[in-house]
Amino acid sequence: MLIIKNLHAKVDSKDILRGINLTINPGEVHAIMGPNGSGKSTLANVLAGRDNYTVTAGEIIYLGKDLLTMAAEERAREGIFLAFQYPVEIPGVSNINLLKAALNAIRKHRGESDLDAMDFLKMVKGKMKLMQIDQSFISRAVNEGFSGGEKKRNEVLQMSILEPKLAILDETDSGLDIDALKVVSAGVNANRTPERSMLVVTHYQRLLDYIVPDFVHVLAHGRIVKSGGKELALELEAKGYGWIEKEVKAQAAA
């Protein structure tokens, strides 16, 4: 699905990623953990194609294609979805119209016809129910005046409607209380399939109690310094990020 080789990236001329190597196979859920400033969100945004992130070395192969030559919208149409850490408010654009335009852009790319308006509405309403989102939300402007929890639920709703091949969740747990976290996680889990891969970026282990990953990677100073199974997250929680820093230093000295 996704092969990242020796990825280096800059944000505003500052080196953030310094050699990421990561392979994600279909159906796998990978968690990326790490302290603030380690480059977690940068990795998520580079994958989605944000403009002000410059890749200076390395490559990303997505479904056998060179991802870095694709514009952000092309990546989305090819099945990459980024759930934003800070979902953006867009006054004047309603949720339903955004969803319809996004889904039709993706369907058109796949050579499929537009969805029938009634079928589409029915499908959206069903998924909203699952995410415990009020029906009035349909005609409201995208994320405008939404609470933090509502914004994150909206991201997961979009994911469930756009049905990506690779979903990247950028700190989807930040700013959520425990009840909201459960709803959002249940929404994410409902979207796990044997084909769909996920990259879950988080600072805290707590999210991984609900979205259980197949692999956990620890990011520090722009590199993956440790990888393991889901138990690595628990070890990190117990020992703190300082433990990783020490290990990395010890390795460097050896």
Added chain:
Amino acid sequence: MSVTAVFNAREHYLGVFREQSAKLAGANLPWLKLARDQAIEQFAGLGFPTTKHENWKYTSLASLAGRGLQLSMPVDAHTDGVALGHCRTAIANLKLDTDAHMLVFINGHFSAKLSAFKSLPSSVVLADITSVLKTNPEKLERYFGAAQYATGVGALNGALFADGYVLIVPERIEVEAAIHVLFLQTAGDTIANVKNFIVAESGSRARVVEHFAALGDFAYFNNVSTEISTARGARIEHLKLQQESAGASHIADIRASQAQASEFASYSFALGGLLSRNDIATYFDGEHANCVMNGLYLTQGKQVVDHHTRVDHAKPRCVSREFYKGILDGTSRAVFNGKVIVHQDAQQTDASQSNRNLLLSENAEVDTKPELEIYADDVKCAHGATVGQLDMNQLFYLRSRGIDAAAARTLLIFAFAEDLVSGLTYLPLRQRMERILMSRLPDADLLKEFL
């Protein structure tokens, strides 16, 4: 040099007044003759404002002051059938609503032939000012007291107005259908001085659309005055759609005076003209009154659009909400100056004001100045202004959902304007504005999905 130009314009219009004033509406009424004489005297003293005047700092009238325009003439229905035919076609396109009363003014003169009234309660006065000055002059006399004009342009209007509309809604009457007043220009190098009155007696309601357009790219000058008074509990909605020709100058003075618990809603959509200026003001003369003052300007090329607004909170417990937005392209310029004055006794005033601008070109310019003057101590006031480009985060968000960059950009521009247009409760105008927006946007066909 500019002194010479101003001087010439002054002489020119004094000459026009000497020759034409006896033929203007209501010339037989002594009180009106006096009012016109006083106005031309003030014009002689004031002349056209220059950029040295604080209120005209960013908008130069040099091109108007340097030209000798003639008074605009009506199209003669008996002799000019071709022109009349063109007007009919244009009117059919500009019409907003088949249920509305439609008053049509050609070159600033009322045309009964092109207008269409729906049924109205007999007590309501809805007519051209020329007719009202003939049949019921007493209804208007009180509005022609000793006027103190702030500018020579206003004084010129007071001296030379040829026509305009009058709406008087008696107590507790609601005019259900909208009143669509269309001002259509068929020629250039002329000045049309238009004087309008809206009088809403207590508990009455009405909605008026003032609409300006032209048959071609003429360089004319529309000089408009609209005076609005809302008595206790009355509600007036004044919606203005300015689609003047690319060479036109448009200056309008809209003044409301609001009694207790009355409501005034003003929308100004400034889309056309080479130079347009709106002074929109309301004065709260009773408690618990409220006003909404909203506007949207779309500019391109070398257009200059200027809005000066003023809300006088002279009485306690009134509410004002003001929201202006602009989208600028080319080398166009916009000016926004919004003044909110909270007088000493106006406790528990609730006022907010905001002006947001979107620049699509590096060469476009905005001069925005929200002003708050507060002389009371128990008030809630907010104001703010922004000038910026499209938000990169919003663009990326849309693109990350599969929407291509051009469509995302067009959508965000549309959404910026729609945010304001969607506040219109008068659906025919809202739909017209959305259509106009679509026609002004690049790649508007990309928006199909969103509408």
